[in-house]
Amino acid sequence: MKRWLLLLIPVSLPLLFFVLGGCGGGNNVPSAGDLDEHVIVHPVPTDGGRGCSISTSDPNNYALTGWKLPSGGITYRVNPSRVKVPSGYSLTADQIIQAIKDSFAVWSEANPALVFNYGGTTSAQAGRLDGINAISWRRLQAGALAVTYVWVSRATGRVVEADTAFNNLYAWYDFSIPDGYTADNYCPDRPVAYDIRNIATHEFGHWVGLADLYSNADKDATMYGYGDVQELKKRTLATGDRNGALAVTP
Numbered sequence: 248m249k250r251w252l253l254l255l256i257p258v259s260l261p262l263l264f265f266v267l268g269g270c271g272g273g274n275n276v277p278s279a280g281d282l283d284e285h286v287i288v289h290p291v292p293t294d295g296g297r298g299c300s301i302s303t304s305d306p307n308n309y310a311l312t313g314w315k316l317p318s319g320g321i322t323y324r325v326n327p328s329r330v331k332v333p334s335g336y337s338l339t340a341d342q343i344i345q346a347i348k349d350s351f352a353v354w355s356e357a358n359p360a361l362v363f364n365y366g367g368t369t370s371a372q373a374g375r376l377d378g379i380n381a382i383s384w385r386r387l388q389a390g391a392l393a394v395t396y397v398w399v400s401r402a403t404g405r406v407v408e409a410d411t412a413f414n415n416l417y418a419w420y421d422f423s424i425p426d427g428y429t430a431d432n433y434c435p436d437r438p439v440a441y442d443i444r445n446i447a448t449h450e451f452g453h454w455v456g457l458a459d460l461y462s463n464a465d466k467d468a469t470m471y472g473y474g475d476v477q478e479l480k481k482r483t484l485a486t487g488d489r490n491g492a493l494a495v496t497p
């Protein structure tokens with residue numbers, strides 16, 4: 248098997264307490280007692296599997312997490328300061344930010360009611376309920392590729408804050424696609440790295456309210472719960488991903 252399980256581990260943890268001290272305590276930090284925290288972890292393979300497959304189908308399934316974005320849209324900030332790139336390669340902060348913007352835009356193109364505003368860079372780290380919807384790279388536990396955190400209002404069912412952390416234990420890159428190819432039919436030979444847009448587009452699907460799919464019939468969907476280094480096909484939505492985006496209109 249050259250693919251591996253990106254296990255979705257949804258954890259619904261009522262936040263029993265939240266210490267404002269040290270977090271800046273902004274006005275938009277909600278009362279934690281009114282929120283549910285969802286942590287979605289994507290483990291990396293343990294079998295050393297490497298490879299990439301191209302899209303061969305157009306799955307039409309989707310699954311919902313149960314939450315929706317705020318009706319007015321959501322403003323995100325990017326912390327590009329700690330991205331690990333493969334040895335001998337480089338990425339500029341602008342390239343990283345553009346890759347994140349492009350990943351959000353995929354969902355807005357599928358449903359213009361899904362509004363994402365770029366709020367600039369930040370030094371904030373993803374994973375803290377601090378009023379900043381942060382995308383960052385930081386050291387996560389070994390075995391985790393990325394973690395998306397979503398805090399949802401119990402009263403409204405809407406996202407109050409969402410963060411995505413990518414693990415800088417692993418190498419990341421923004422692959423170019425040669426003329427004559429698309430993200431759905433091209434797997435680069437090198438470098439060995441995760442494509443930022445491939446994984447980010449999947450993670451931001453969780454922000455909008457879509458859950459992972461695990462059926463083999465959905466293997467070419469963006470929300471499929473398996474992934475790979477050098478894989479690009481999750482940059483583009485399958486029919487099911489697009490239908491899901493329409494089903495979660497805020």
Ligand SMILES: [Zn+2]
Pocket residue numbers: 255287289449450453458459472
């Ligand atoms: Zn996922």
